[in-house]
Structures are given as C-alpha cells and as structure tokens.
Amino acid sequence: MYRIKIHKLLKSETPRDNIIVKGWVRTRRDSSNFSFIEINDGSCLENLQIVANESLENYEDIKKLTTGSAVAVFGNLIESQGRGQQWEMNAKALEVISLAPDSYPLQKKRHTDEFLRTIAHLRPRTNKYGAVFRIRSELSFAIHRFFRERGFRYIHSPIITGSDCEGAGELFKVTTIDFENPPKKDGKIDYSRDFFGTEASLTVSGQLSAEMFALALGDVYTFGPTFRAENSNTKRHVSEFWMVEPEMAFCDLFEDIDLAEEMVKYLTVYILEECSDDLKLFTRFVDKNLKPALENIAQSEFKRILYEEAVEILRKSGKNFKFDISFGKDLQTEHERYLTEDFFKKPVVIYNYPKDIKPFYMRLNDDNKSVAAMDVLVPRIGELIGGSQREERLSMLEARMNETGLLKENYWWYLDSRRFGTVPHSGFGLGFERLIMLMTGTSNIRDVIPFPRTPNSIDF
RNA sequence: UCCCCAGUAGCUCAGUUGGCAGAGCGAGUGGCUGUUAACCACUAAGUCCGCGGUUCGAGUCCGUGCUGGGGAGCCA
Numbered sequence: 400m401y402r403i404k405i406h407k408l409l410k411s412e413t414p415r416d417n418i419i420v421k422g423w424v425r426t427r428r429d430s431s432n433f434s435f436i437e438i439n440d441g442s443c444l445e446n447l448q449i450v451a452n453e454s455l456e457n458y459e460d461i462k463k464l465t466t467g468s469a470v471a472v473f474g475n476l477i478e479s480q481g482r483g484q485q486w487e488m489n490a491k492a493l494e495v496i497s498l499a500p501d502s503y504p505l506q507k508k509r510h511t512d513e514f515l516r517t518i519a520h521l522r523p524r525t526n527k528y529g530a531v532f533r534i535r536s537e538l539s540f541a542i543h544r545f546f547r548e549r550g551f552r553y554i555h556s557p558i559i560t561g562s563d564c565e566g567a568g569e570l571f572k573v574t575t576i577d578f579e580n581p582p583k584k585d586g587k588i589d590y591s592r593d594f595f596g597t598e599a600s601l602t603v604s605g606q607l608s609a610e611m612f613a614l615a616l617g618d619v620y621t622f623g624p625t626f627r628a629e630n631s632n633t634k635r636h637v638s639e640f641w642m643v644e645p646e647m648a649f650c651d652l653f654e655d656i657d658l659a660e661e662m663v664k665y666l667t668v669y670i671l672e673e674c675s676d677d678l679k680l681f682t683r684f685v686d687k688n689l690k691p692a693l694e695n696i697a698q699s700e701f702k703r704i705l706y707e708e709a710v711e712i713l714r715k716s717g718k719n720f721k722f723d724i725s726f727g728k729d730l731q732t733e734h735e736r737y738l739t740e741d742f743f744k745k746p747v748v749i750y751n752y753p754k755d756i757k758p759f760y761m762r763l764n765d766d767n768k769s770v771a772a773m774d775v776l777v778p779r780i781g782e783l784i785g786g787s788q789r790e791e792r793l794s795m796l797e798a799r800m801n802e803t804g805l806l807k808e809n810y811w812w813y814l815d816s817r818r819f820g821t822v823p824h825s826g827f828g829l830g831f832e833r834l835i836m837l838m839t840g841t842s843n844i845r846d847v848i849p850f851p852r853t854p855n856s857i858d859f
Numbered sequence: 860u861c862c863c864c865a866g867u868a869g870c871u872c873a874g875u876u877g878g879c880a881g882a883g884c885g886a887g888u889g890g891c892u893g894u895u896a897a898c899c900a901c902u903a904a905g906u907c908c909g910c911g912g913u914u915c916g917a918g919u920c921c922g923u924g925c926u927g928g929g930g931a932g933c934c935a
Contacts, residue, residue, distance in 0.1 A: 514871090
C-alpha cells in the first residue's frame with residue numbers, strides 16, 4: 400500500500416478501497432457528527448474532500464485541524480454523496496502529521512499578489528501560484544520536447560563569463576577580491592590577482608557559446624538563468640531570469656523567424672491541451688480573455704513587417720505618441736503595443752532594424768544600413784523574442800567590432816569561428832518568464848518566478 | 860534613474876472641517892446543517908510605516924526617510 404496522488408485519484412474510473420492520501424488541509428467544515436476536510440497535495444489544482452466520521456478515535460483532534468496542517472489519510476475512495484465533486488474519500492484513519500498554528504498567513508480567502516510576494520516562500524501553496532508553477536514546469540518540459548523533436552541539442556553554456564558579451568546591459572561582477580583590502584596596481588584594483596586572473600561576471604546571454612556549438616552540432620539551444628544588473632523597476636524586468644536561446648547553422652533570418660513562430664505556437668497549443676484545468680483558473684480570476692487570446696496566437700499567422708513599414712504604420716496611425724518616430728530610432732513600448740494590440744491584434748514580427756541600434760554580431764544587410772534582426776512582439780507583453788542572423792563574414796564582423804569599440808583580442812575565440820568553416824547561422828532569445836506571463840495572463844514578472852530578484856530585493 | 864499614487868487589526872479597506880480607532884473577511888469559542896470560499900452567535904485582535912515639525916489637540920496638515928504599487932527609460 401502506497402500513497403496515491405490526488406490528481407490520479409480524481410481521474411479514477413472506479414471506487415478504490417484501502418488507499419493512502421497525504422496532503423495539506425485547505426479548509427474544514429464540521430457537521431454534527433462528522434467533518435469535511437479538503438486536502439491538496441500539489442499534484443493538481445483540485446482538492447480531495449475527506450469525510451471524517453466522529454467514530455474515528457482521534458476525532459477531537461481532527462475537529463481542531465487548521466488550514467495549512469498536514470495529514471495522512473487511510474480509507475476508501477467513493478462516489479460523493481454531495482454535489483460539487485465526483486469523488487470523495489471516506490477516512491478509516493486520519494493521522495495529523497503536523498498542525499499549523501492559527502498564525503498561518505494564508506487564509507481561506509483571496510489575497511493580493513502584493514501581499515503574497517511578501518510571503519513568496521508560502522505562495523506556491525495557493526491555488527493561483529500552484530498553477531503558475533505547475534505551468535512553469537510544463538512549459539520547460541515542452542521547450543525541451545519542441546527542440547528534441549526537431550533534432551536540436553541542449554547546450555549548457557557557462558554562468559560565469561569572462562567576456563563582456565555583446566554589451567547587453569550591466570553585468571554583475573563575480574569576484575573573490577576582499578573589498579576591505581583589494582590588491583592594487585597603479586591605483587586601480589588589480590584583477591589579475593582575482594580568482595580567475597581577470598574580471599569575471601555573471602552571464603547576460605548564452606548566445607556566443609551557443610554559436611560555437613551550432614557550428615559543430617548544427618542545431619542547438621541553451622536554456623538557463625541569465626543576469627542583468629540594470630536598475631530596472633518595471634513589471635517586465637527582474638535581475639535574474641531564464642532565457643531560451645536556439646542557434647542554428649545554415650540558417651537565415653527567415654528560417655529563424657519561422658522557428659520562432661512555430662515555437663510560440665507549439666508551446667501555446669501545448670499549454671492549451673495539457674494544462675486546461677490550471678488555465679481555467681487564470682481565465683476565471685486573472686484575465687477573462689486569456690483563452691481566446693491564446694487560441695488567437697495558436698491559430699493566427701504572425702504578421703511580418705520590415706522595420707521601415709512599422710515606422711510608416713506608426714507615422715500614419717494618427718496616434719499622439721509620447722515619443723516621436725523616425726528611421727534610426729528604436730521602437731518604444733507604446734509603439735510596440737500599438738502595433739501588436741491595436742493595429743494587427745496578433746503577434747507581429749518586425750525585422751531589418753537599423754544597424755546602429757543593434758549589437759555587433761548581427762549580419763549587415765546589403766543596404767549597408769540595416770541588420771538582419773527580428774523581434775517578435777505579442778499583445779500585452781511586448782517583446783517576447785529578439786533574434787538575428789549572425790554576421791558570418793570575418794571582415795565585416797571585425798569592422799562592426801571596431802565601430803562599436805569592442806576589443807578583438809577579447810573575442811579571439813569568437814572570431815575563430817568565422818575563420819574556420821564559417822557558415823550563415825541564426826538564432827534568437829526568448830524570455831522564459833515573459834512566456835509564462837503570456838500563457839497565464841499574469842501581469843507582473845515577479846509572480847511567475849519562484850523567488851524574484853530585483854533592485855533592493857533579494858529575500859528568500 | 861525619473862514621474863505619479865499608496866502605507867490604519869492577520870488580510871482588504873473606510874475614517875467627514877484637525878476633536879473617543881471602525882467595517883468586512885480571516886482567526887478563536889459555542890451552535891446548526893451531506894457541507895463545499897458553508898451558515899448563525901459571541902470573543903480577541905492596533906507602534907494608524909519610521910523620524911522630525913505645526914497645533915490646546917495629528918490617523919488627518921507640513922518636511923524627510925523607508926517600503927509597496929503604477930507609468931517611463933534600459934531590455935528579455
């Protein structure tokens with residue numbers, strides 16, 4: 400006899416005798432001579448109703464069960480006599496594993512997201528956050544499955560890096576230097592005496608590593624944490640977040656866009672099909688339009704437009720934007736939202752951006768002023784994916800590095816890839832938390848990562 | 860980093876012109892009922908975010924700091 404998880408029991412076709420269920424009490428309702436106890440074991444959104452009769456020897460203790468207490472129940476799964484659930488469990492014995500005191504912060508009522516953030520260690524015990532983190536797990540699995548079905552290899556790119564990759568934002572330094580008494584040379588801190596013999600930092604992207612492996616294994620992807628030390632305070636930024644970064648050899652920008660679109664749709668369909676119970680909760684309590692919005696993503700063809708066309712549409716929109724629009728400037732949040740939410744009302748891919756607003760590794764187009772870059776914008780989230788065809792021509796790459804002031808010596812290994820068997824290749828980065836926000840309707844990124852790290856906040 | 864808003868019971872909030880600290884929910888106790896965010900009654904529960912100021916008197920007005928939220932920038 401072993402423990403059976405609730406999600407399995409609730410799918411049962413027949414009654415079952417002499418089973419064991421373990422979980423946490425969500426609520427207790429007493430009758431004159433018996434109690435209903437709803438327990439949840441995290442295996443699914445649904446609770447299992449336990450019927451505990453006064454004939455149980457520890458019934459007095461059972462009547463004191465509080466929300467949050469842990470129990471083990473031995474008994475029979477029977478068809479429920481009441482309405483509201485198909486199955487319930489008739490307890491033949493109920494062991495109180497631990498009793499939660501009445502100071503347990505989670506009450507039998509809805510809490511605000513702001514309050515739950517202050518008890519992030521307990522929030523996965525709520526219906527909503529349980530659902531968020533089950534979906535997070537399912538999405539991770541779906542991503543691996545998507546790539547595996549297409550012959551991609553999973554690459555573990557380093558977390559600690561010596562190269563100031565691509566200048567994508569502020570870096571967190573990694574050091575063992577004693578700041579009270581740092582080694583110095585010519586008045587400056589001497590990093591040659593630091594742990595790695597040079598400055599090191601947490602990675603902001605696995606892309607450069609992924610490129611090296613794409614040029615060996617063909618199609619690869621990374622999926623891991625990345626770090627930005629930017630003082631960003633918005634609903635869409637955290638200092639530690641997860642990124643999915645595929646990289647493909649023998650692949651141009653348009654095949655790159657194809658993969659991005661295929662992937663977003665695949666993951667959307669996966670969640671619609673595999674997480675329908677959890678999704679119902681979000682549609683009911685978080686975003687009434689979530690399900691139709693996801694179906695729209697799954698079914699519609701993503702609109703693909705040139706950066707120039709996007710600028711034209713924005714110019715002619717008649718909207719009074721706070722920031723003005725002109726070729727050579729990056730699109731602002733308000734512009735992206737207008738395009739994807741109001742104008743096209745579906746995901747939009749914008750490509751061929753001006754080279755000056757994009758990093759050095761993106762491939763220069765023949766017009767000499769734009770690069771083969773693409774962004775996938777989705778309603779409510781904005782930029783979900785950013786990608787490009789990489790500059791595979793050594794001389795062009797070196798020229799771009801000079802323009803942007805990067806030292807070739809630091810990228811000798813990266814440049815080697817363009818010396819030895821270089822080929823056209825492309826890839827993109829997808830912000831995993833933003834994907835979860837999209838799939839669950841959650842509006843704050845802090846609510847889709849277990850323990851969010853943001854400026855001035857690293858509790859838990 | 861900039862702009863705006865907020866901070867009162869465990870939670871969500873009200874608090875009038877500056878004049879006795881309040882409600883709902885939750886919790887505890889008792890009752891009732893195959894109940895289901897159960898229901899009914901009673902009870903307990905407060906550094907009104909911190910510091911300073913104005914005033915006979917400050918939850919309320921002023922200054923300042925902290926924390927949280929929203930928007931912007933940076934970006935995924």
